[in-house]
Amino acid sequence: MSKNNPQPIHLKDYRVPSFLIDKTDLHFELGDKATLVKSKLSLRRNPACTVANAALELNGDKSLNLRRLVIDGKDLSVGDYELSEELLRLADVPDYFTLECVTLINPQDNTSLEGLYQSNGMFCTQCEAEGFRKITYYLDRPDVMSVFTTTIVASKNRFPVLLSNGNPVDQGEVDNGRHWVTWEDPFPKPAYLFALVGGDLELVEDLFITASGRQIPLRLYVEKKDLNKCEHALDALKRSMRWDEEVYGREYDLDIFMIVAVDHFNMGAMENKGLNIFNSSCVLANPQTTTDDAFQRIEGIVAHEYFHNWSGNRVTCRDWFQLSLKEGFTVFRDSEFSADMGSRTVKRIEDVNVLRTAQFAEDAGPMAHPVRPASYIEISNFYTLTVYEKGAEVVRMIHRLLGKDLFRKGSDLYFDRYDGQAVTTDDFVAAMEEVSGQDLTQFRRWYSQAGTPRLDVTDEYDPANNCYRLTIEQSCAPSPGQPVKQPYHIPVAVGLLDEEGKDIPLTGGESTELLQLKEQSQTFTFENIPSKPVPSLLRGFSAPVKLCYNYSREDLVFLMSHDSDGFNRWEAGQKLSVDIIQGLIADYRAGREGVLDSLLVDAFRKVLSDRSLDQAMVAKVLLLPSEAYLGELAEEIDVEAIHNVREFVRKSLATQLQDLFMDCYRRNRSTGGYELNAEAVAQRRLQNLSLAYLMTLNTPAVLKLAQEQFQNADNMTDTLSALTQLANCEFVEERDSALDAFYQRWHDDSLVVNQWFSVQASAARDDALEQVQSLLEHSAFDFKNPNRVRALIGVFCNQNSVGFHRLDGKGYRFLSDQIIKLDAMNPQIASRLLTPLTRWKKYDSERKKLMTAELKRILDTKGLSKDSFEVASKSLG
Template identity: 60%
Template sequence: MSQSANVIYLKDYKVPAYLLEQTTLKFELYPTETLVSSSLSFVRNPECTEHNPALTLLGHEDLELVALSLNGKALAESAWQREGETMIVAGVPESFTLDVVTRILPQENTALEGLYLSDGMYCTQCEAEGFRRITFYPDRPDVMSVFTTTVEADQAQFPVLLSNGNPVASGQTENGRHWVTWEDPFPKPAYLFALVAGDLTHIEDHFTTASGRDVLLRIYAEAKDLDKLEYAMESLKRAMRWDEEVYGREYDLDIYMIVAVDFFNMGAMENKGLNVFNTSCVLAHPSTTTDAAFQRVEGVVAHEYFHNWSGNRVTCRDWFQLSLKEGFTVFRDAEFSADTNSRTVKRVEDVALLRTAQFAEDAGPMSHPIRPESFIEISNFYTLTVYEKGAEVVRMIRTLLGEAMFRKGSDLYFERHDGQAVTTDDFVKAMEDASGRDLSQFKRWYSQAGTPELTFSDHFDAASGRYTLSVAQRCPATPGQPEKLPYHMPLAVGLIGADGQEVTLDNGATTQILELTDSEQSFVFEGLAEKPVPSLLRGFSAPVKFSYPYTQAQLMFLMAHDTDGFARWDASQQLVVGIMHQLMAAREQGDALQLPEDLVTAFRAVLTDTQLDPAMVAKVLTLPSEAYLAELASCIDVDAIHEVRCFLRSALAEALEPEWLATYNAHQTVGSYSPDAESIAHRSLKNLALSYLMALETDASLTLAMQQYESSDNMTDMQAAFSLVVHSGFSEAAAQLLGDFYQRWQNESLVVNQWFAIQATDPKPGALARVKALLQHPAFDRRNPNKLRALIGNFCAQNKVNFHAADGSGYNFLAEQILLLNQQNPQVASRLLTPLTGWKKYPENRQILMKQALEQIMACKDLSKDVYEVVSKSLA
């Protein structure tokens, strides 16, 4: 099937012919069907220059039209045309009311878009184009309307009926049914519509805004999960206060609601006043939730709340502008998390994700700018590029302008565009107008794809005391963009003298922001007594790859003396990566692998420095992941990467065994569990030490892990020990814990997902057979995206040594799963495809097998748009 005719281009954007002033909806929920009645009040758009334009509505191909009338008069079939998802109604007046009745079957909606059932609860997901599965509508983000929604259902089965805005009326009807009407006074596009109906319970609280308004806060879930909602509520209140203090943004409705849903394609959705969340992003309890999951809950709750302004009150004109709301909001939630926890650790975690996954995306067949030029299926562009790289671009604007001017720019942006659907150009223009800065060259970040590469060199003139730092920038070719123009970017730089002291620079500080605008540029520092060691890209001031000819001694020097947390961590990563490359070269030559004593010295110095933040020590001493090493490689040797990393882990464990044991004992937390930054730091370092000790595979290390598993009062420590034992060579102990862990937590769906994930990522041989067996496990539900990601997604993306088995069995397995999911849930299917898309970076034998798997998928005659786009671009 060819989808090439369905490509949508940014250059083809046209304003809507009609604006929608009022949307009135009624949902009648019945066991076998749902009737949706909509009354839409249209008016001609004065910005549309087309003469007598027809009305264009969008509705999914499976949507059943029951009735259609214009100004109260039924329309004959000859008055409208329907082709694919498009309905055209010609000959409409300047202003009119269109009434539409549709019949939908939520219980059969496995795509989890539009209105569907999640374990007996009705819920919606309308971003990006789910609303067209509900009714015929101008389903585009630049058509904004005030909504009034009435939901009617059986009262016993669905006692809770929710929608956007404030509740304004309710009542009962005959036959045990009831209804609630919700009114949202703020115009919004259809993608922000939400409806939930179910047998739910909730916790509630109140928040008083800076202006003194009282806001009712409610978080809904199934009764069994009521004890897991308090942390999300506390996170919400912290986010609301932070947004007032940092951005001056108050909440605007009388009530703010969150609902936890188990079947959900995404993490969460910022629907106006009624956020629908994946359970994994809202439920949190010490006994069932790890530290990382607690932090994810806090970050996602904040993210969706911040969308109330950066996404809802000001939304995107078209889906090419998706990063307008997502990049800005990811930046905002990252800053919130940094202020709430450890700023340096948060920065390191974000950079690690960017370097590993987003850089790989930039280098792959789906590479696109943060403002794409075209797409076939918009769901494929909810990417790390749009979100994470988009956030980095906003961060660079803040760095270039400074905090005060950036705040002035955001205030102007919100004031100027409140209630509008706008573009990334509008955002940048607000920043320019507020600051007086010209950002025209900077905007290339929005239109050029790929990861820029910087090459640094330097020269020191001892006679004059002049130090010159030179940098060249280039950006590799990406699909459709063979040539790139120079970027404008901030480079945060520090200089460190031989005594370990930082040099005071021209701005009177120890870090200076240099602005790179040319392909090649030099920066001069005067008055130095000796050649310094440069500390480059502090705080990761630009999302780029960079190189400087550091020696191992210089990297160890930076690890010891650099005051910038990111730069210190990055020095450790560069040091270890360099050594791992040397070991891989030795392996290829058939030489015995040897642990460099310098690395042991560097690790020991960090490990025994009690003045350092334990969280940062854990980050510095964590070996680069196999995924990051693969991203760095021009040709990925999966087996070499895995073998060398395992060797290094075991060798460092043996060389530093006493230090690891001392560290493990020194960072035991006492008292009841708390997800605060300090406690998390101690647990992270303690469990890193345990992971090194378990690499020794001694009876003593197994005893330590088993004791931790049995005595843990929190899921962080229990899961750390559990995972280490399961992934070890202690098969009897692993089998024991697998049975015990499932027995304890079989009624906790999110914990069972971790049980699946830990088995899926077990690097020992035979992983695929184990995964296939787990597909038949009673707890595995193929309809649930969380289960699919936990088992299939983790095996294919994280268990590289087994997924990339030489016989291609992993590739065939993924192709089979994609074809099964292609019609059931196209969104999830296309996202699970990612491990096959980088096939050109592997050796020829694996390339052939990966390409065959892609061709097997491509041969399917009924591919969804989602899957077709990814596969066709991968094979191009």
């Protein structure tokens, strides 16, 4: 790497801060053309720092215009400090002192959406990870925690609502129609948790009474147009607060809790202390504009951000390498909350689908990194599935190893011991060790080693001694910087089924036994097993691994019918589908005519015919493995083969089971008003899944069904599902008519228009790329809005495999064009769009050549951001 290129930051180089900030006073004067920021910092030397007379180095940004600098009342001249694009350095300062700083910033020009910026004329902030340095000079690192007092001054007419962290303590009016509000946050926090909002917003309010009887006003601030979309988020918030009290004993600590909905936002939401700022797509909902999946997603995100109040705010991470300390733990917490609010099995299936489809691909790619990374160039690139979802799986494994009660004791100890501190993943694991007496030294490798472990399982049955043995071998492929991996400590939950499909009692009479795999190869023996069992392996997906066991197709059908573990019943169906589809892909590539195995047809027939089954589970079982997952399983991704074979299987199932799918559609068709409960959601999923299968037949009768549903549906779930089928059908006039009607109906609703873009971006049409290119010119497309960019460009490049991976390479050129354009405006979004190109090694030689050419083109772009440079350079390295 050239010395002129951005250089990595390493965990091994961590040093404690030289100074601490006990108190931070901020004063903002929000203006049309510029904003004046005054900071007053009470600083002292850190007694833990061993560097004598260290200089004070404050983080900053080239966008800051420094107007004044004062130490203990004395103005500093230019010769008293050193100023660069990223640092303000003061070489000679006292041990204790007050530093006052005045900066001028331009939020209206801040397209990066980091720091203080404007969204639809509203001032708002996003300071995680390093956005605060774009507001003023500061020790912008998570291990510097300070008590904040913030005063905001602005036009009362244009910005009647002025918000910041904590509780409002004073307010008033000044000249020229301006007003001010002062906020005080009594809890020390790092700068990344700072928040400010100023705008013309409406307030929807609710109330939560804590376990100790305190009344907490809940305030949701939205634009006037969104007043009818607030109820669901507030209900989800109250459920989250109650759940955190009951399950973790954590009560809310401030006098009010606030949420603000923002249209322009790089992330889903941000857990700023007491003032959560949300991407509007992750908080606003009503049945007419929001799908069932979005309702559930919103509930989970609201819970996630609230749970951060303890797992992230009261106890935060020492440095950004420890990001999973707060994110992995909180994802686990929000996943458990969602499981308790709905179907635990269905939630587990959904989480594992994301993990195996996307995170495993991340583990196998050039950006592979441990849950606790060893280095980074730009921290924004490490808000990844590995840190979040795999990090949550690591916490889940600890929960499984300790059990519910000991895990709760461990979390109590962790929160109590480290309240108000910035700590590490090792501190978290140590608390769990202390309460349980378990040695988790080897388990810590989950935090330090990258990649997805593979388990190869073989078995043997000894009928003479009624003895059954499982031998499990673990391995993990090399990843960047880690050619050799040490054995993991892996919890493997196992059940054994007898010939009638019943669980064989294992240790303690339990139906499931937790094996602890610690060696590269271990054999586990089960005594008193009367006949050769069928093993149910990795129940509940007890570890984030790839499991390889030679199940026959008949074994998988048997497990689908009998396994008492709901996840493994679904998993057996997925394995059966994968095995059959992979066989058909081999036929397709060899030019042989494919014939669908009747085992899959019979399995689907049984599931469709059995009314006694959990309908939410049925909807999951009837879903074939996605093209993305099939690609992840392939040594080399054959785009056309995977797509065409999967479509062949869908159409074959629809043809042979047409009457059953039609009956399922009609039986589950919505007839009454919209309800958001488990039964109603399952009915809509089955209805729309059946319609999707039937639409593969491309008959006028089924087309009419889709059109009638599209025209008459009273909720967005059914409307959007019908539109999706029409957008993918062969009836061009009807397709275009439906897309036009949908836009005309919803063109004033930004969140619904995002869905309109996504439906077209994902449609598997021959002219998909040309359609997406034309939509870039649509009046509703806004390149500065991350939600629009994700809905159109992100969906096309990540979810439309045949369209993006065209053999002529135009899909790759299209993406690189957009990345180069975006990088100059919003580096975070640009670098995240790079993901499809980073996986070039999984494709054929011609596509590899085309994809790497675009990566090199991006790297050659003058002024490329650190964000995009890191991803592109590592992808080619």
